[in-house]
Amino acid sequence: MMDLDKIIASLRDGKHIPEETVFRLCLNSQELLMNEGNVTQVDTPVTICGDIHGQLHDLLTLFEKSGGVEKTRYIFLGDFVDRGFYSLESFLLLLCYKLRYPDRITLIRGNHETRQITKVYGFYDEVVRKYGNSNVWRYCCEVFDYLSLGAIINNSIFCVHGGLSPDMTTVDEIRTIDRKQEVPHEGAMCDLLWSDPEDVDTWSLSPRGAGFLFGKREVDQFLEKNNVELIARAHQLVMEGYKEMFDGGLVTVWSAPNYCYRCGNVAAVLKIDDDLNREYTIFEAVQAQNEVGNAIIPTKKSQMDYFL
Amino acid sequence: MERIIQQTDYDALSCKLAAISVGYLPSSGLQRLSVDLSKKYTEWHRSYLITLKKFSRRAFGKVDKAMRSSFPVMNYGTYLRTVGIDAAILEFLVANEKVQVVNLGCGSDLRMLPLLQMFPHLAYVDIDYNESVELKNSILRESEILRTSLGLSKEDTAKSPFLIDQERYKLAACDLNDITETTRLLDVCTKREIPTIVISECLLCYMHNNESQLLINTIMSKFSHGLWISYDPIGGSQPNDRFGAIMQSNLKESRNLEMPTLMTYNSKEKYASRWSAAPNVIVNDMWEIFNAQIPESERKRLRSLQFLDELEELKVMQTHYILMKAQW
Numbered sequence: 001m002m003d004l005d006k007i008i009a010s011l012r013d014g015k016h017i018p019e020e021t022v023f024r025l026c027l028n029s030q031e032l033l034m035n036e037g038n039v040t041q042v043d044t045p046v047t048i049c050g051d052i053h054g055q056l057h058d059l060l061t062l063f064e065k066s067g068g069v070e071k072t073r074y075i076f077l078g079d080f081v082d083r084g085f086y087s088l089e090s091f092l093l094l095l096c097y098k099l100r101y102p103d104r105i106t107l108i109r110g111n112h113e114t115r116q117i118t119k120v121y122g123f124y125d126e127v128v129r130k131y132g133n134s135n136v137w138r139y140c141c142e143v144f145d146y147l148s149l150g151a152i153i154n155n156s157i158f159c160v161h162g163g164l165s166p167d168m169t170t171v172d173e174i175r176t177i178d179r180k181q182e183v184p185h186e187g188a189m190c191d192l193l194w195s196d197p198e199d200v201d202t203w204s205l206s207p208r209g210a211g212f213l214f215g216k217r218e219v220d221q222f223l224e225k226n227n228v229e230l231i232a233r234a235h236q237l238v239m240e241g242y243k244e245m246f247d248g249g250l251v252t253v254w255s256a257p258n259y260c261y262r263c264g265n266v267a268a269v270l271k272i273d274d275d276l277n278r279e280y281t282i283f284e285a286v287q288a289q290n291e292v293g294n295a296i297i298p299t300k301k302s303q304m305d306y307f308l
Numbered sequence: 309m310e311r312i313i314q315q316t317d318y319d320a321l322s323c324k325l326a327a328i329s330v331g332y333l334p335s336s337g338l339q340r341l342s343v344d345l346s347k348k349y350t351e352w353h354r355s356y357l358i359t360l361k362k363f364s365r366r367a368f369g370k371v372d373k374a375m376r377s378s379f380p381v382m383n384y385g386t387y388l389r390t391v392g393i394d395a396a397i398l399e400f401l402v403a404n405e406k407v408q409v410v411n412l413g414c415g416s417d418l419r420m421l422p423l424l425q426m427f428p429h430l431a432y433v434d435i436d437y438n439e440s441v442e443l444k445n446s447i448l449r450e451s452e453i454l455r456t457s458l459g460l461s462k463e464d465t466a467k468s469p470f471l472i473d474q475e476r477y478k479l480a481a482c483d484l485n486d487i488t489e490t491t492r493l494l495d496v497c498t499k500r501e502i503p504t505i506v507i508s509e510c511l512l513c514y515m516h517n518n519e520s521q522l523l524i525n526t527i528m529s530k531f532s533h534g535l536w537i538s539y540d541p542i543g544g545s546q547p548n549d550r551f552g553a554i555m556q557s558n559l560k561e562s563r564n565l566e567m568p569t570l571m572t573y574n575s576k577e578k579y580a581s582r583w584s585a586a587p588n589v590i591v592n593d594m595w596e597i598f599n600a601q602i603p604e605s606e607r608k609r610l611r612s613l614q615f616l617d618e619l620e621e622l623k624v625m626q627t628h629y630i631l632m633k634a635q636w
Contacts, residue, residue, distance in 0.1 A: 207619055262558065
């Protein structure tokens with residue numbers, strides 16, 4: 001058996017995790033995730049969390065502000081990796097919690113949990129920088145393929161990373177997808193991870209180049225057809241941390257404060273209680289510090305990206 | 309401080325090379341480039357990078373590495389900045405027969421190459437810190453295709469105060485904070501009565517308020533007709549907007565770079581107020597330009613190049629960069 005508590009402690013300190021340990025963590029995680037459906041059933045009370053993007057220090061703040069995994073049930077809506085400088089540690093920490101407290105934590109796949117996107121947006125480079133080869137990246141990508149595509153809370157709240165798909169309008173249809181693969185460039189699985197809500201009259205092309213834009217009409221239809229009252233999703237930066245749309249039928253939750261160490265936004269998590277009441281907790285970015293309290297510039301990059 | 313500011317040119321260069329390598333640039337439509345010039349645009353920039361290696365392996369390494377790890381959100385921004393400025397230049401060039409361009413803080417910018425070929429009556433002056441223009445001079449003369457495009461000789465034999473002194477193209481060293489030196493230089497290399505385009509692309513943001521205002525006033529009174537095109541960041545003026553403050557702190561911490569007026573001219577309007585002497589001033593943030601000036605066909609082309617993972621982030625960034633056009 002692996003000593004998960006010890007690995008968790010190392011991760012929280014930002015210590016290097018041996019390749020062999022990562023390999024076994026990933027293997028065990030796949031075994032566990034394999035048994036989950038495309039749409040996991042989750043009970044209340046539960047706290048819904050949006051994009052993390054490798055901002056490990058902010059992930060630790062998130063747990064601190066929302067009760068911690070020992071006492072609280074969590075759903076993470078994906079985008080654990082890329083952009084931030086601690087994608088690997090953030091993802092492994094969530095996997096460790098998942099293995100240690102399987103009923104307490106649900107992980108949903110985001111559009112960044114793919115081979116193609118992580119090669120462009122930083123996770124691949126981070127692993128090569130930290131290990132000198134890409135093995136650990138490959139182990140993680142194998143886990144990505146097993147992550148759920150959604151979750152449903154008390155049969156009333158549908159959780160997904162991006163949004164809806166014109167190809168599949170019921171949760172039961174979504175359950176039939178063969179999800180154990182790299183995210184395709186089109187089709188329902190792609191749309192669930194890429195689509196965005198917008199003030200549009202009908203399905204429209206997404207400016208991101210994948211997925212669709214959908215409007216109030218599509219959301220209302222989905223809610224009615226599936227007998228749910230809310231779609232909770234992440235995927236879009238919201239400067240205020242969360243944003244309800246379409247008369248409260250959809251909410252975007254964003255959990256990466258000061259996104260990319262640059263955007264100046266706050267972050268939020270959404271707690272759903274047994275009566276399905278919504279309670280938002282807002283939190284801000286903290287500056288990583290070393291043992292003597294000096295600010296650590298959390299980067300191996302020589303600079304932040306600006307137009308100069 | 310001077311060296312720190314000069315080094316921002318490597319950022320601009322690596323951003324542009326990244327945008328070119330993925331295919332964002334050139335935009336033959338918006339930059340009005342023929343098939344031949346589009347091809348050359350890419351070749352010129354590639355050659356500039358390869359030749360840079362001969363003069364500074366360190367700078368080359370830095371630029372090459374940054375170029376390879378550029379995120380799509382940066383490529384979009386570089387694209388917008390480049391085509392935004394080029395479109396403004398082209399509009400003026402098409403409307404006026406004989407024009408001179410003064411590019412203040414030119415760095416490694418190569419936009420004079422296509423423009424000089426497209427507009428036979430155009431004269432073009434590149435000005436920057438001594439060290440920056442010396443490097444540019446060396447590269448332009450060393451690279452065969454760059455040298456040929458300008459009709460330069462490999463060795464600089466002419467006795468001239470300028471590093472390059474041609475009929476239509478001049479490359480000159482000057483500290484733009486020194487208004488006496490700047491005035492003296494412009495007196496020799498420009499003509500007062502010719503309609504003049506002045507470009508300041510990420511230049512004024514590094515200057516102190518007095519120096520930048522003096523530069524603006526002096527140049528505007530020097531030329532009888534002109535168009536000033538300026539691209540810069542703004543700090544943001546909304547109550548909860550922290551972008552500017554974070555930008556200042558990030559740049560200070562990571563490279564000791566300062567932007568003294570970022571929070572002074574924190575809105576489009578305040579930024580443009582420095583050209584209040586001009587009767588016709590238009591200022592847009594780059595997000596407005598993305599939405600209003602980039603045709604759908606072009607946006608479709610951009611979408612096909614890379615998946616953009618976060619549109620809101622693009623919006624946050626691009627609402628904090630502006631393009632100002634002041635005509636007098």
